[in-house]
Amino acid sequence: MTAPSTAPAPSSGGGRWIEDWDPEDETFWQETGERVARRNLLFSVLCEHIGFSVWTMWSVMVLFMGPEYGLTPADKFVLVSMATLVGAVVRVPYTFAVAVFGGRNWTIVSAGLLLVPTVAAFLVMEPGTSYTTFLVCAMLAGVGGGNFASSMTNINAFFPLRKKGWALGLNAGGGNIGVPVVQLVGLAVIGASGGPRLLLGIYIPLIVVAAVLAALYMDNIASLRNDSGAAKEAVRAGHTWIMSFLYIGTFGSFIGYSFAFGLVLQTQFGRTPLQAAYVTFIGPLLGSLIRPVGGALADRYGGARITLWNYVGMAAATAVVVLASMRESLPLFTTAFIALFVLSGLGNGSTYKMIPGIFRNKALAMGLEGEEAAAYGRRLSGASMGLIGAVGALGGLGINLAFRQSFLSVGTGTGAFVAFLVFYGLCFVVTWAVYLRRPDAQAPPTRAATETKPQLSYAEV
Template identity: 45%
Template sequence: MTVSDKTAEQVIEPGVIGKGRWIERWEPENELFWEARGKAIAFRNLIFSIVAEHIGFSVWLLWSIVVVRMYGTFDESGALVAAGANGWALTAGQGFTLLAVASGVGAFLRVPYTFAVPIFGGRNWTVISALLLLIPTLGLAWVVARPETPFGVLVAIAATAGFGGGNFASSMSNITFFYPDKEKGWALGLNAAGGNIGVAVAQKLVPVVIGISAFGLSAAGLVYVPLALASAILAFLFMDNLREAKADPKPTAASLKHGHTWLMAFLYIGTFGSFIGYSAAFPTLLTVVFERADIALGWGFLGALVGSLARPYGGKLADRVGGSVITLGAFIAMAVAGVAAVIGVQQESLGLFFVSFMALFAFTGIGNGSTYRMIPSIFTRIQADKGENTDESRLDFKRQAAGAVGIISAVGAFGGFAIPFVYMIAREQTGSIVPALQAYVVVFLVMAALTWGFYLRKGAAMRNV
């Protein structure tokens, strides 16, 4: 860098939006700047990030409601009694496979999507990722009208819905740069909730659109084509790129060296993985376990809605009392709700099952918000323990935390891949989903123990993060 370059850099005020909507300097921890200009800019980016992520989540979970109309009715011998919409006759196992593949691809794509923010810039990548949603939406619209399509092709097209799942990692990684540490929990929780609620909106909106549209099942994909385009245009017009977020991907890679990154990723499987897995499977469970497709189509969206609305409050509570405390409480409550769900299935009580799942969704949302709040706190503690307090080291650890957010979200999202498969295996092997629910209860208790041992136990290096 030349002397003139340094001089030019010094005179650029924080928050100035330059060519290509790049902000060269960003100082959210500077309270004067934050109150005067930073908060408004950050909130504007947050709003349009939520819009894009909302559409992404909606597309990711489109198949969760579409497959409910594609199931066939079979007798005890396995013979087809009646086909579903458009002549489709999917089995429960095939439906769970479609849900798992869409969730799994979305989880996998979160890794490259995390690296995309430092490479392209947050605003630029939001535009690109929104346009990529045209692939799964148009693909769904095409394939559901062709029941003669081989199941392998159907799986491949459902897999492209994963583009919508990848959006979350880049969005969260980007937004974490905009906010000061004291407000990250609420901001990240709100950003995530706005995206998560896309699941509920899709599960409520799609059955209505299918019912009134001449395109039938194809309308489920077609309705999101203009919405994806609109989110790309809005991001192009109103979002910004942060120069400090655009760097080489080394800080993200460096975050992988910390054991706490992987531990938090495991815990996130229990919170977000549960949320996305249950969101995908819940309408199908109501259909195949209780044979109530009407409730699945009319009320299955409530689970995702409850979990989404709970998420920012989990972050806000974590801001006040500490993320680890809220996370521990969430896991314990999820285990209790899981036991109630087991009883509901065993007693064939749809009411108890439905209410217990609402509780599960609520506490996954709270846990989602609190675990995300723990991540920047952990990296701040790591920086302090290393005794590195220069501007350069603070920025490096901030970038590591942002990278960890994306990596953790990717690993955690694999819960959405595993949960439908576990349900499928349990039902095919035992005729019931009870073994799957019992396994989840055990996992929640293990995660509660790990949270206490590493983040709350007296003497723990990361106590009370």
């Protein structure tokens, strides 16, 4: 097989286009594919990492905003909620932008767009600025959340099915680390008695560097272009929405808790901004680092199995958080909350690994084989990832709104955590019922047609 050229080729879309890409071919993968895929993965992680930092920057900014800003705790929860909301919504068009513009081209554009919220906040961040202005700036920061969807859709196309858990976990985990990194930078700025403008000023040149590196070293895959049929088919697929529900439980928890952790420590336990900042980065950092581990475990044991037992762990950790909240035990609360972060990160990796396998199974059920089945799975999983990521991110909005309501109603976050505990129980039931329950254990087949119909097992996905 002729190795694909990564040099610029004539194309109506412009830029660097790879016309032939077959990662499932072992010879092609070893000779050419792996090197190209890893290079694109590296710079995809960088751009997504900065996108996450910009998206979650307001979780740090609100720690800076003392009484002189005139904001209540409820106002601050609304600010971070709006950033979460916009970040979830823009994931849908960001996913499809890869098919329209190409993965490399859109990475350049999406990285450049991060300058808009960063520069805007830099200009207005001072006491006396209206709450509405802050709200608009927080909403603009939501564009950073869209980078995840386009990045995952793009990287999904570069790797073979047997490597997707690891590759997608690394891509997402490297991006997720943008959350604790911006919190650590914020901690350093607070410790140095700097203001929020200093934090923003640090990121402006980093955004420019990321966009330039994407332009120099990334590629577009031609087969991803203008495939609107995949998007429509993904919307109609029931598994897209089932996985969206499960992803609310994992990624929704991760991003929602990342935005809210510092505010909960300040509001419920009376921590100062510096005291809160010393702790808030630990959970997102561990949750990000373990995401590739979740993907690798899913590669080995099956994403559905790992996801199922992960929800058991998340429910147990949440129960401990509820107990600590009721007893007002800060050490126990912090420890259990960090454990919840770790489990959410593990589940992020395992749930995303399930997606390509599910659509590969769907292709086999349709009678497709070999590369045809693999190509169908890549197509549909890539299109569905943006939708799943968008709905999952909306879980972060729900978490922040739940905290806001809980603090307004009873003055603590206990009520919100009880609701989260119930939700994790529902996720456990759905995972088991759809992907792990054995159909043949319910009743024996009664018709010959049933005997000839393929019974697909999702336990390995």
